[in-house]
Amino acid sequence: MTDLLLSFMPSPLITTVVLLVIAIFLFIQNKIRMDMIALMVMLAFCLTGILSVQEVLTGFSDPNVLLVALLFVVGEGLVRTGVAYQVSEWLMKVANNSETKVLILLMLAVTGLGSFMSSTGVVAIFIPVVLVICQQMNISAKRLMMPLSVAGLISGMMTLIATAPNLVVNAELVRTQAGRFSFFSFTPIGLGVLVLGIVYMLAVRGWLSSSKENATETTYRHSINDLIESYHLHQRIKRFVVKTGSPFIGKTVEELHLRSNYGLNILAIERWKRFRPVFLAASLGKTEIREKDILMIDVSNPELDLNELCRLLVLEQAPIRSQNFNEQAKSIGMAEITPIPDAGAIGKSAVELHFRSRYGLNVIGIKRQGELLQGNLVETPLESGDLLLVVGDWKLIQQLREKTKSFFILRYPSEIDKAVPARSQAWHAIFSVATMVVLMVTGIVPNVLAALIACLMLGKFRCIDARSAYGSIQWPSLILIIGMMPFSIALQKTGGVNIVVDFMIHTVGTMGKHWILISLFVLCAVVGLFISNTATAILMAPIAITMAQQLGLSPLPFAMTVAIASSAAFITPISSPVNTMVLGPGEYRFSDFVKIGAPFTILVMLLTVFVVPILFPF
Template sequence: MTTDNWIVTCILVATIIAFLLDRFRLDMVAFVSLLALLLTGILTPAEATDGFSNSLVLMIAGLFVVGGAILESGVADLAGRWLGRLGGTSTIRLTVTVMLTSALLSAFLSSTGTVAVMLPVVLNLCRRAEVSPSKLLIPLAFGASLGGMLTLIGTPPNMVVNQELRDAGLETFQFFSFAPAGIVMLGLGIVFMCTIGTRLLPRQLPGAEGVTRKQGFVSRPELIHSYNVGDQIRKIRIPNGSTFAGRTLRDIGLRTTYHANALAVSTDSNRGPVVRKCNPETLLQPGDTLYIKSSNEDALQKLILDGQMKLVASSATLPKEVHLAELIIPPRSEFVGRTVRDVDFFRVYGAMVLALHDGNQPVTTRTSDTTLGPGDTLLIAANASALKRLSKARNNIVLVSEQEEESDSPLTPTARWVIMILVGMLIALSTGIVANVTAVLVAAALMVLAGAFRGSNVYQSINWESIVMIASVMPLATALEKTGTLDLVVSAIVESPGLTSPRALLLLLFVVTSLLSQAISNTATSVLIAPLALELAEQLGVSPYPLLMGVALAASTAFSTPVASPINALVTGAGGYRFGDFLKVGVPLQLLILLGTLAIVPLLFPFNP
């Protein structure tokens, strides 16, 4: 091996290790590896920046915009709820419905967006059917992953292998080329989850304290009880003569001195009580009723004594204007690693965090100092407008349950245009009348012009971490080819006596891709493995299509760990799953998809060129 071979190999290994450790942002890891290739002279500046102008990257960015428009317009929510009604009360029927719905949505939306839309729908279905969420949330996540196998745009790895064919000057896959194999894999997944899988899923969730571990997801009393905050919500009357009357919450030091959070103030009027949202400048008047959350009994007694106030109820019921809701922190959220105080939910969204659940137990004291992690659930109090803002912040938080019965989200006035543009894009992609990237970018532009987004929401709909990560990893594959490192790996595999069979080669590529996808991004995995598959096909004189299709299918089998994909982590907290739950269900399903791939892919895409 030459010096350049060693340099590229070291950079590749260091990048994979950094991905595995998951201590740094994926885009930063990929970008640093790109800089390393540039600074060591392995790549020229033009080669190093080629990924940022690649049509694949532009196409993925455009699809984020299209998917964001579908979410913003309410089309995805409506589709999820409409199909969710077909589930009935049977666990098997619910499993089939949930998996089919999530698969169909993820065939055209990102899998993370699909799960974010479907999560509250499935939780509501669980409540109605009295089924434990642990029986349906892993099927929801797995259905979204399997749905990515159905279309060209279902998941980035599909587009990566297609781009590899285009770069090699070969005929590319068509929009529905993935569908025959994908339908078989989805069918295998549904049958497995309805038979063996449902028996492997936890029958009863461990612990019963967190709302994410109960069946009543939208009942206000259960929300309060599940987070153990029932005895911390107090109702205090401010009588005439109170020393706090005529002063603001900031003036009396409600939060700083008495360690209490104000949730609402109710003022009597001729038309009945008027409930006001609290902020530091809220003015207290004689006769007002103050609703607070306090976990410090001594500070509470001091507050009542100093203010000459009256404790009306030590376990109060909040007024109907104060809505309770539950949020989940998704993976890659900007809030991961930050404390509740740092995020400042009240300033950003107008919501007060009452408690949180970290997967082990509720945290009701010193909540503001608690560091947030992926999968953590939060109980918040907010008004109706704040809940609308929260529901639109899917990249950082997912609103999964509210205190009242969920109602269908109304479609926005632009919904019909969104549907028409989407249908037009799908027709263009499936017929090939224009280049795929052209169809997607035109659709994205039309979505914006149609008014599907407001303000800068169009930029927020793009997952920039994924875009930068993909654009930065692609030159690493270029470096492997340029230095001959890829040829060395190919030669070692070709010269191996056990890998002369094309089916054995397909098996090897599937296993390697599937294993790597359990630990690092499936997109990054496919970027690295796809050139290897193409080179091996050329060296052995076999068709590259079955090998690349096998890589694409394997990249969508991130089933075995809660950190294998963002969607697994998203359902972990809501379903109360343990690491072992994914292993018990995911490993057999991966083996089943492997066998299905070995059986069906060579029939659909023969090895003979």
């Protein structure tokens, strides 16, 4: 069969298929950033002559790519004004102590917010909320983290702008003049999947964790004292008093080279001014050490003789207690963060990321799969799902949200959660988003202009500024979309789409229309195990639309099936960043996602293939 297919494949098509296989292999390996793979694909198509430069760069002029970028900005406006956090606080208040009510409200809230902003951002917001709820209710985080990720994926099935695959499929419909989807075309199907998801998660949550005795081990507490105990900081964090005659006096922290010489890292300096202690934690590199300063130091070298060190450097060791952290809590704090999948932090150490100089925070603990790592932590390459404990100025911890898209804060105090830079503009943000939705629903202006109007309104109302707007855009995601678009063009140009369509028509075309939809859904689900849902939609949309046209049927039900199947990435933790994000906090295994996700994917497929033809007749 393979030889027969190859014999009918022209040389450019064979090259295209080889490039596709190589790209999928690189995606699976996960050693090269996905956006870099996409750029390599674009270069390969140019060098092989399969596509012209104009065809390869088509994605940069695609209105839907700009629309995705603008929607990142809209989502940032909801975060900066506190709208997203108000929803999470409402959830905690209304849910009370009913786990069933918590699960239902959680999935409703996440799906509702995710209909208008990035599902990755929504899940990042709700992870710490879920952890706090689990602590208060004394239940395992496993019981709620999986419903959180499932709701994040379902949110992509709710509206046209909810996720990139929807926009990609709609753009292909418009390009081929096969029709278009309206803003709420997805909503009836999404609501059906949401109801199905809620019932399913209520039924199977016991598969993940049925024991409340393990709750204290699988949930994360947010107090400083608990973090000290959890990360064994009593064994590593030490306090030293700078005595008269110490060579430290008069030198800046940078000049001491403590990390390279002794394996020491100054976390904070306690200095008395006007009969009260002042705690310094931000930008310590240029801070000059004075006599009687109390240095809080992370000792990463367990073999270091502290008594000999004190004698040599004229220091006096002082005991460290939880109170020492509590006394500094107004200016110095801790937070747990985790690297975002497919971001630049994976595979790099804190030193390589210049973490301290860039963010003003120190990494003092790393947990990997529940185990506390030892040794020189700042030189340890980070992996997806790692939990990092950072210490520093509260303001810098709060600013971490704005300074990086490589990490998100997993646990932080409630006052940090409430501290949003544009809280007073919340109603303006709601008005701006509502205006965008109305413009999209009515079709007065194209969707991209509606989103642009909303972004300009958010800027006018001071819900966002230029820095936060540009910083909110997930450039790797945009490059991935742009870089994978040439595959769609190449497969059509070289006849690959027609070959796949002919093969599927001869295989399942005579079995009935519903079987064709099932085959499309299964194919999307299988491809989605290896590449992103956006790339899946880019590859499958032209196949589905061409198949419908050759069969003389409406392309809409075929395109909708591809869009829903692309978002149904429930089976593995690497199928979607949303799944990967809950992997560490929920302490899941790979098999947990397969066990929960595979049956649910089948249920979603059955719902889709029977409901879609009713809403979009053949």
